[in-house]
Amino acid sequence: MTPALPRTGPSRHRRRTVLALAALSGALLVGACSPSSSGSGSGGDDGKVTLTVWSWRVEDEAAYKKIFAAYEKAHPGVTVDFKAFKATEYNKILATGLAGSNGPDVPQVRSYGQLQTTVASKSLLPLDGKVDLTGWDANVVASAKGKEDGKTYSVPLARQTVQMFYNQGLFDKNGLKAPTTWQEFVAANDKLLAAGVTPIAVGAKDDWTLPIVHEVLAAPRFGGKAFQQEVLSGKKSFTDPDWVASVKVVGDLAKYMPKNVTGVAATDAQTLFSAEKAAMIPGGSFDLGVLEKANPNVKIGVFQVPPPPGSPSGSAATTAGWADGNFAVSARSKHPNEATELVKWMTSKDFGQMVTDDIKQISAVPGVNPSDPLLKQMSDNYTNTGSPYLLLTDFRYGSPSGTDVFGKALQELLLGSKDATAVSSELDSGVKTWFKPSA
Template sequence: MRLTRRVAVLAVASLTALVACAPGADSGSDDENVTLSVWGWGPEANYDKMFAEYTKDNPGVKVDARSFTTATEYDTILSTGLAGKDGPDVAWLRAGAPLQPLVAAGRLVPLDNSSVPGLADFNAGVLQGAKGDTDGKVYGVPFAIQTLHVIYNKKIFADNGIAPPKTWEDMIAAAQKLQAAKIVPFAVGGKDDWTLPIITSIFGTSRWGGDAFLDEVKAGKKTFADPNFVAGVDLVNQLKPYFPKDVAGVSYTDAQTLFSAGKAAMFPGGIWEVNFFRTNAPGLDLGTFSAPPPPGSVAGKALLPGFMDGSYGVSANSKHREEALKLLSWLASKKYGQLYTDTVVQFSAVPGVEPKDPILREVAGTYTSNGARYFMNEFAYGNPSSQTVFSAALQEMLLGRITAAQAAAKLDASVATWLKPR
């Protein structure tokens, strides 16, 4: 009997905990003090700090930020939250494909220049990721731009007499030199296959010609079976000897550890890694470079792929639509943009914001002159999504089971199931 009672107590306790965790229970109801709840996937502490600034300027409005850190779960949590009464007033929206089900379900308030004046100044390419595909309306205020490049350990480079490579041959020579010194040249974690389109983009974008190629695919003039795209994918194969041994068995976190422990010299990845390495390995002196153009490069110069990461949208169910739109106007302002880039150490999507961080400044300069669109984010539609299909195909390629041409053919076949050339 004692056991049953203990179980009952436990059950009651966990129920109470559940109820206490129920999201958005107090979305604020008295007129004087409005609490806007904001859901997102970033670290909460950062957002509490930024939104405190908003409350300072707008007394009476509190912003309650809640973070759901894991990638795929967030989409489910958000679509359920927006469908019910206790969802957020303002939510982070993913860019492109994952946004579309929410738009189709009518869960979001369409925005325009009159409801959110700041939108007018945003770069059209950046806004594209916050649009509904069928109606062309904007549903969110973009907050971040992510860039993809090679992050390198300046000390290891200096110790081995290596400078950031200007040509593909330089890069291969550097990799060979590092390998001879028993240092892993590129920390790549091929076990977590979602990282592989990123790696492919970092090394291949210049080879297939960046944005021009993507536009031709969208227009139905070219496909992913194009020899230039295949050659770009094959670059990853050619670099495989310089990845960790058995790269398809090395996890993403292993790759991060190799780099932060100083056992690997370069980490091909997104700008978000910089903040991670700074926090976890404060001693590292970091630099970045864009992969130099490989032989046969269509673009003929190093390209820096990037993408709009997410945007702030307003729930159609929000009881405080007016206040939420006002918050969005602030989120579209330079003040927030500056606050964002200084707090999170990532690029703000707000136009004209200058990051203070030296690495960010350096990358920002290159992005303005050599920026390109990250191919995978624009081709992530379908069920199973073309991103899932291509990630798995790239892993098979690294295992030596299929060629670059076969991997590209899989992406092509998947894209053909949903792409309607315009």
Template sequence: MPLSRRLFAIGLALAASTPFMSFAAAQETVTLWSWRTEDQAAMGRIFAAFEAANPDIKVDLQFTPDADYQNRLATALRGGKGPDIAQLKAYGELQPLVEAGYLEPLNDSVPAIAEMPETATGGVISVADGKFYGVPYSVPVLGVFYNTALFEANGVAVPTTYAEFLAACEKLKAAGITPIASGGAQGSAWALEIGVGMIGPTIYGADFYGEMMSGKATFEDPRFIATLKRFAELKPYYSDGFAGIDYTTSTQQFINGQAAMFFGGSWENGSFKAQNPDLKFSVFAFPGDAATDKPLVAAFSDGSYGLVADSEKKEAATKVLNFIASPEFAQLFADELGWPAARPDVTSEDPVLKAMIAMQGNTTPYLSLVGYRWQTPTASSVIQAEVIDMVEGNITPEKLAADVNAAVSTWFKPKP
């Protein structure tokens, strides 16, 4: 069914379950803040379906660039002038807002959160009381985006082992094509951390996260060091001038067909299509040493939407949050943005999204984000500060691993 018809049908279905209300009744406006400026048009269409079914509520979407969002939100909340609903970062970045009393728990008012998998809800739980403080919207997976036209033109098949991956890189490089668009300069080293997080599961396996959390393993474990080494040994296949290439430049190399592959997360699907509708691409799980039908991939809760405690429109805002927790929202989110939704009951005809949904079937937590961004210094801050030097050979993987371990050891307490 075309998306426009699906939106109309969902709006009608929602409207059918909504009690009749006089058109003379006053419309209440609920403000919702988000950092995803690139999603503004899509989110407008999604909430138009909600408004069609709930004509008494207007959702006022307000977008602030990610770099400025957290500061704007924190300042507004401190002054009692925040939104009714706020898009929230996950895991450790959520906790300060909960501890300050800026958010309402949602266990009773939005019961559908409990229907979502732990991969989604793990990012919205308060460590203090174990309650949900946000409605998750997506569980991204990390994988290798690839230009299907370049692969086909150069006789390259999707690799199922790491040896095949290296052979594919060699073949593409010999043809004058950059095998992997990659860069993390100018403050964008988070994109390189994603590469490390993507490779890791194929080396350290599904049990490693639990071992790290219980103290049986640390970042100096040979398996994590092997992950860093593998990421570094791919340098010959990364973009020329790797140390000076930033995330935006590397994405443009892939989008414009100058590079055959890109290490990234699910959010890239919609972004790539929006920037180049003619780009032919798909995604595969980074392969390990042995072929498998269900490769292990890293996944995490991207974020959530929470109810601001000072909101004067909690009843209407709670209706909006229940919509965000619904199967209808999940399907619209997947259709509009091309991301795997937080709920598993989503279908898609988009081959890229279908591949990512399949990848959700065998996941392990994105280690540095899920486990080690709860206090400072975070694992991410050290990885991002030193990963370029490691790839360039200025420091060893062992040194980076030791630095990460020393940083998180100042606050991380294992739970045997």
């Protein structure tokens, strides 16, 4: 019997067609039910793009969403998905996100020394030639650069400043005005203490606050900006007599701080001030919103503490500052061009004005004027007589960091277990394990 020929007629073609259509339908169904491709951002064939932005500023979420809504309106087809995480957990969350495929397109990143591990991991795109920071404050621009290669990896968001806040009502009640000389400053402290008011609220239990307290009370005593150049070049060190004398200033003023100050937390110090039990509090521009919200009835003022006796020739009252909260572009972004365009927009005055008006921060963008009078005063003080918050801007590039060593040593100063010379020597030897002068 002749073997049967293969079936190639119409019925077999129909069966193949049905199977092919079924397979195609299944693939389309799976695609429709699956999440969009993993990775930062998303985009479709319709040209629309979603950019994810991560931040540690949970408290600013509403303000950021308002700001990014303005960007979306000016950039049809782009949606900004803002996500905020708990600040104490953010560094770990960000490192994991940037190393994987589900991280942000535009991460908020740390500055200066704390930026370097992110740069070293090659998680960020260099922005040189893509964003223009010409004319920006050099201290602010330095916060965005890689220490090794000198490339720009982020756009600075805000200038933070530190100064003395004071309760104008308590000052008026005691016949006081913001002091312009050291003698007036000491006399004000004495008068407040005699009236049963804690003159200076300090939360020394949180050691990170103490380098800030030192900057506010004694920056002119060690020489401010001039000392920065000398210590970076190796001409001076932290055992220099002027630096030691500035540390002693903090110890000498301890009698005006809360009793058992090393047991007082930073939040406790803020409560003393907002409850009008303390007349002054050294703090950052980032504290303004917290203090105002805690007691809206307190009329707050700010001033620069005058130079203590013995300050170097030419040293004047100063406002120390640094850059913080920078934004970068992830090297793993699926939409690097759109993400870069968003970060580029963050260099504009429009963005800067919204930062100062809605987030209540001093914008890093030159020429932006805060509408809040206190923010404007702090910004003007930094612009006119500013100096770097030295241990943050230049001594966080290694371990142990300058702020960590100094904060803990200042606690011991306030406890009476170390004097200013010992504290300064400990700082100097700590940073010298990794710091190398430029000269």
